Amino acid sequence: MKFRVIWKKAGAVFLLFGILVIWELAVNWTDTPAWLLPAPSDIFSEAQASYPDFFGHVLSTIYLTLLGFLIGSSVGFLLAVILHILPKIRDTFYPILILSQNVPIIVLAPLLIIWLGFGILPKIIVIGLVCFFPVAIAALDGLKNTSSELKHYLNMMGATKYQLFWKLELPHALPSLFSGLKISATYSVMGAVISEWLGAKTGVGVYMTLASSSFRTDRVFVAIFTIMLLSLLFFFVIVIVERIFTKWHTKGVDKSESKH
Amino acid sequence: MKFRVIWKKAGAVFLLFGILVIWELAVNWTDTPAWLLPAPSDIFSEAQASYPDFFGHVLSTIYLTLLGFLIGSSVGFLLAVILHILPKIRDTFYPILILSQNVPIIVLAPLLIIWLGFGILPKIIVIGLVCFFPVAIAALDGLKNTSSELKHYLNMMGATKYQLFWKLELPHALPSLFSGLKISATYSVMGAVISEWLGAKTGVGVYMTLASSSFRTDRVFVAIFTIMLLSLLFFFVIVIVERIFTKWHTKGVDKSESKH
Amino acid sequence: SGEEPKQSDEGKEPLKKVSVVLDWTPNTNHTGLYVAKEKGYFAEQGLDVEIVKPGEAGADQLVASQKADFGVSYQEGITQARVQGVPLVSLAAVIQHNTSGFASPASKNIKTPKDFEGKVYGGWGSPVEKAVLLSLMKVDKADINKTEIVNTGDTDFFTSVKRDIDFAWIYYAWTGVEAELRGEKLNMVYLTDYSKKLDYYTPVLATSEKMIEKDPETVKAFTHGASKGYQFAIEHPDDAADILIKAEPDLDKELVKKSQQWLAPKYQDDAKRWGEQKLEVWENYASWMDENELLEGKFEAEKAFTNKFIPE
Amino acid sequence: MKVSIDGVYKSFGHTEVLKDVSLSVNEGEFVTLLGPSGSGKSTLFHLIGGLMTPDKGSIFLNGEQVNGKRGLISYMPQQPSLLPWRTVLDNVLLGQELSQKPEIEKGKDWLRKVGLGDYENSYPSELSGGMKQRVAFIRALLSPQNLMCLDEPFSALDELTRLEMQRWLLSIWEEHRRSILFVTHSIEEALLLSDRIYILSQRPAAVIEEINVPFSRPRKEALPFTDQFVAYKRHIYDVLKHEV
Amino acid sequence: MKVSIDGVYKSFGHTEVLKDVSLSVNEGEFVTLLGPSGSGKSTLFHLIGGLMTPDKGSIFLNGEQVNGKRGLISYMPQQPSLLPWRTVLDNVLLGQELSQKPEIEKGKDWLRKVGLGDYENSYPSELSGGMKQRVAFIRALLSPQNLMCLDEPFSALDELTRLEMQRWLLSIWEEHRRSILFVTHSIEEALLLSDRIYILSQRPAAVIEEINVPFSRPRKEALPFTDQFVAYKRHIYDVLKHEV
Ligand SMILES: Nc1ncnc2c1ncn2[C@@H]1O[C@H](COP(=O)(O)OP(=O)(O)OP(=O)(O)O)[C@@H](O)[C@H]1O
Ligand SMILES: Nc1ncnc2c1ncn2[C@@H]1O[C@H](COP(=O)(O)OP(=O)(O)OP(=O)(O)O)[C@@H](O)[C@H]1O
Numbered sequence A, B: 001m002k003f004r005v006i007w008k009k010a011g012a013v014f015l016l017f018g019i020l021v022i023w024e025l026a027v028n029w030t031d032t033p034a035w036l037l038p039a040p041s042d043i044f045s046e047a048q049a050s051y052p053d054f055f056g057h058v059l060s061t062i063y064l065t066l067l068g069f070l071i072g073s074s075v076g077f078l079l080a081v082i083l084h085i086l087p088k089i090r091d092t093f094y095p096i097l098i099l100s101q102n103v104p105i106i107v108l109a110p111l112l113i114i115w116l117g118f119g120i121l122p123k124i125i126v127i128g129l130v131c132f133f134p135v136a137i138a139a140l141d142g143l144k145n146t147s148s149e150l151k152h153y154l155n156m157m158g159a160t161k162y163q164l165f166w167k168l169e170l171p172h173a174l175p176s177l178f179s180g181l182k183i184s185a186t187y188s189v190m191g192a193v194i195s196e197w198l199g200a201k202t203g204v205g206v207y208m209t210l211a212s213s214s215f216r217t218d219r220v221f222v223a224i225f226t227i228m229l230l231s232l233l234f235f236f237v238i239v240i241v242e243r244i245f246t247k248w249h250t251k252g253v254d255k256s257e258s259k260h
Numbered sequence C: 001s002g003e004e005p006k007q008s009d010e011g012k013e014p015l016k017k018v019s020v021v022l023d024w025t026p027n028t029n030h031t032g033l034y035v036a037k038e039k040g041y042f043a044e045q046g047l048d049v050e051i052v053k054p055g056e057a058g059a060d061q062l063v064a065s066q067k068a069d070f071g072v073s074y075q076e077g078i079t080q081a082r083v084q085g086v087p088l089v090s091l092a093a094v095i096q097h098n099t100s101g102f103a104s105p106a107s108k109n110i111k112t113p114k115d116f117e118g119k120v121y122g123g124w125g126s127p128v129e130k131a132v133l134l135s136l137m138k139v140d141k142a143d144i145n146k147t148e149i150v151n152t153g154d155t156d157f158f159t160s161v162k163r164d165i166d167f168a169w170i171y172y173a174w175t176g177v178e179a180e181l182r183g184e185k186l187n188m189v190y191l192t193d194y195s196k197k198l199d200y201y202t203p204v205l206a207t208s209e210k211m212i213e214k215d216p217e218t219v220k221a222f223t224h225g226a227s228k229g230y231q232f233a234i235e236h237p238d239d240a241a242d243i244l245i246k247a248e249p250d251l252d253k254e255l256v257k258k259s260q261q262w263l264a265p266k267y268q269d270d271a272k273r274w275g276e277q278k279l280e281v282w283e284n285y286a287s288w289m290d291e292n293e294l295l296e297g298k299f300e301a302e303k304a305f306t307n308k309f310i311p312e
Numbered sequence D, E: 001m002k003v004s005i006d007g008v009y010k011s012f013g014h015t016e017v018l019k020d021v022s023l024s025v026n027e028g029e030f031v032t033l034l035g036p037s038g039s040g041k042s043t044l045f046h047l048i049g050g051l052m053t054p055d056k057g058s059i060f061l062n063g064e065q066v067n068g069k070r071g072l073i074s075y076m077p078q079q080p081s082l083l084p085w086r087t088v089l090d091n092v093l094l095g096q097e098l099s100q101k102p103e104i105e106k107g108k109d110w111l112r113k114v115g116l117g118d119y120e121n122s123y124p125s126e127l128s129g130g131m132k133q134r135v136a137f138i139r140a141l142l143s144p145q146n147l148m149c150l151d152e153p154f155s156a157l158d159e160l161t162r163l164e165m166q167r168w169l170l171s172i173w174e175e176h177r178r179s180i181l182f183v184t185h186s187i188e189e190a191l192l193l194s195d196r197i198y199i200l201s202q203r204p205a206a207v208i209e210e211i212n213v214p215f216s217r218p219r220k221e222a223l224p225f226t227d228q229f230v231a232y233k234r235h236i237y238d239v240l241k242h243e244v
């Protein structure tokens, strides 16, 4: 049984490792040139070599990501709450949310820059725009679908809108909200990288474009691996926070779980 | 009351119209050059002028969008089902899902083209990659959170995994699934446009890049408006389908709705 | 819409399908290719050429991996690519001299590299830019430390200079001509005016080493066709522009026309035939890069280009 | 708190549920509603609680019309309606929380009294059906409003626990003299607890009989075995039988 | 179908719930479980249904050990557990669907018999508490398994509807002679319906008495008023009282 437990916890790591091994072998067998698809071993040695230089880029991207994610998902959540509390404007604003996801960055970028310059603000807006949407939609749906039985009880007891929200709707929407946060967290790192194309001095995105334009495919992959690692990390932080907030959900409910 | 009803139905349209009017006025007052931000009136007259030529692009993008969305969200849904039914591999594969969202298109693009050529396949892969994720995550969460009371009943009655899925988990996950589909639908049009940057002959994305590189900001905005319109349309198709599938949800449950 | 391949005369062999990937969205740098296709110059050579827009993928990797047969590239790119072992070879210089330079609105009064001092440059954050600025400013005895370099990413020239930026690096044939059309006066500081070493070929037509090895006939046929196309563009800029517009109706007509007018004499310029490349130019640029520590390996200029496929 | 319901009508779509229902609860009175399943008792509670408004007619609390006004009653719904993410203790305090500072010690006290002292920190999913019902009952007891509406509060309890709960309820009621409106399906329970009983007809429900319960308080343990009690029981049974 | 439960133990974490419970139901027998709220009756059903496995001891159906095996009983849970997205009729047929072709006409028939003929196409959210319970009851009646486990099936019904349901249940049982294991809190109901009664103790539950009900079938309407009946009732009451 021991092996099973280890497998369950580390299965993903094994799988990824397996993929890397296959990749390494495939690159060697087919003699793929490094500029097209470098072998993982090349990528790792390049990562080690350029680590001191690269680290600054990573830090700057992490900073952007965190800031953008926090702001974006807060805005998304607040928006969901406002639209939920004021159902009359919900139908009016819902389409605007959708439209906001369809402004291509290449168009938005010049406008943002004209209005806001090359500072951090336009970048935060870009990441925020990416992150707020899944949170807003998921939270809205979660807030809407509360159990009517519980809602009726609280209404009869004279709960104010405010109480209804804090005591019933918000706790009920938590799983949904976390669903949205997970999606957002996943997107946030890529969002930060994209936002760096708006012009930044440092960052993984900057590093990647430069690497790409000087045909250093190995460095491009170092950047990609970093992006992936960061978003995985970030995702699992959200998962842990979710576990903490929805502990009741796993407690006692699943009598039958052992049978599965 | 009549006015209220109209407002509720058409509020969003009024609002959008209002935004356009303000935009028009702002552009005129501040004397913004057309290459930076054209007035809506300019955009509409350009849309009319280039309509015959543009229409082909739009059709081709719609085709790509639909195909990509259908394939992407089907894959996302199937994946969620498989991971749900085989919880042992879920933990192993979950990280892969997240990683899939963090491969920057600019890196993926050359590889896809080198492996698959300039056909429709690499484009579908790009749209699919964008669309499958929200559906997969939302469906997974929906399938997981079924009421344990109902699950216990069905288990006691000897429901097979298959029956449990079709009779309980799937119907229960529908609202969640639609949440994911709505997010996907919103992204799908942009996904198609991005996929066209992989190299396509026609499409709104192609039109937009050409317009942008020849500094025709008005045409760029024609493209954006089209993208927005398409995704709104698409989103509301999903909303209508959702209403049809979750009719029970609005029936009889909400005794107290009138009070809100 | 002119995309239909021309049928060869009956009795001849069927046309050989080849592809050429552009470096960017179609523009007047590519006119010769469109003309050769439309006017049947490629067909005369037995080729059916498909012109592929690159999107985000870029041409170089596609050509090097032989997914596309030919591509439009730059000397800078090929130099760096070859150092990294990417087997690209330049077949012909599309434009004989470097037409790029540092542009700024006339109101900023930036006429020489000396004027860069105290101004803000907007670029994409590449070390090459800084080296070029340094080279230019050295000539003019200016201090690069007095110039602020800001990364503007993908932002276009006109947007940049509206905001914090004073000058940026552009191709005159396209962005400069657009400024003319808009009636915005620009000051240009051309690279070629200050450093001979920076008079590199941009753009060029390129293929892979393997292609040259395996199928020199096709390479020759392609280069000949293209040459004839560019020849036509040199002689009939207006007609050539019309062909490009017809093939790519979403481009701005005026811009194409005017850009074509400006560029027509620049294709061949002082060379004895269109496409001619000099070893000296390739060596110069590489040694300039080396001096500025931009080259991460050894570069063999002779292998990077060839003149043997362009017609006499 | 005095309640009076005056000619109330309510339909869902085409189903008439309440048809000209009039009844009243006086200050400090214990009134029970008896009626067939599906007749409209819970619906009447929803109307009094303001969850819905009557199609016609009025509801008065202390003489003031309160159609659709909420928060005026302390309510125990037919389903326990516990919040699954709250512990038992936090659920018990929910009713108080909505209008005042929750009295944690009092909550713990009551949980101990009804035999759930060990379950303070359990979640509702860890309780049996009857235990959930007791939690909902205490939640209603602790809610501060002066009119209590209890919808089949003891249906899931064994007879002995039920007796005990009835005793607690009466002691609380006698101490604070809150008005109580009570729904049960047990005729015996109705007779044991109430001052007055209204018998409702099949849907659409109307009051078909009002019974003044003549037994003196406190009611003896032997009361159910007296002839008068059995006769009343028989009578109500017959009225209901005629109805179903 | 013959059931025997042999020395079954079950704990949740540190709470012992069942402690050495042994009991049996013979072919075609009607057996009732009586016990205080929270003693472990529903848990016992979950064990028989295979939702959980006992910590110790065995469950035999027709001599075969079935610990953790599912699908062998027709079950009515304590909560109605109706699927909210299915109409009443579709809910009623759910038990059949799992193992055979659903008999739509039979479903409609039964709905009509229990007074829900007009509600075939309603959703559960449109029903009253007692109506939901009747739907769950019919769902269990229609499920094809030979052992029926009913967990407080009539707790939300008024006495008359309850009598009627009891009658339906007995008629079905007499016709098909399925074995029935029944949980109720009403001692009278237990005596009226069953062949044998097991009385469970407080948690941790063990069988503290087994009672053979001596009344002949069919049971008369006047039975509850006979002395023997009252004596039995008294006795059970005392046993339980001693327990709580
Ligand atoms: N939301 C609703 N939509 C439609 N009909 C409803 C709704 N709620 C209740 N009804 C109908 O109203 C009638 C009365 O329901 P109610 O819950 O008040 O009954 P009750 O007297 O409490 O019954 P029980 O004793 O079974 O709880 C029922 O026929 C029911 O079908
Ligand atoms: N999932 C669970 N986790 C922890 N404890 C549980 C769980 N389910 C039941 N219990 C405990 O087991 C005991 C028995 O519960 P069960 O539901 O079997 O009682 P019951 O006899 O059916 O009571 P009632 O008559 O109130 O329905 C209770 O004390 C309860 O707290």
Ligand SMILES: [Mg+2]
Residues within 6 Å of the ligand: D041, D042, D043, D078, D151, E128, E129, E130
């Ligand atoms: Mg009711």
Ligand SMILES: [Mg+2]
Residues within 6 Å of the ligand: D128, D129, D130, E041, E042, E043, E078, E151
């Ligand atoms: Mg129970």
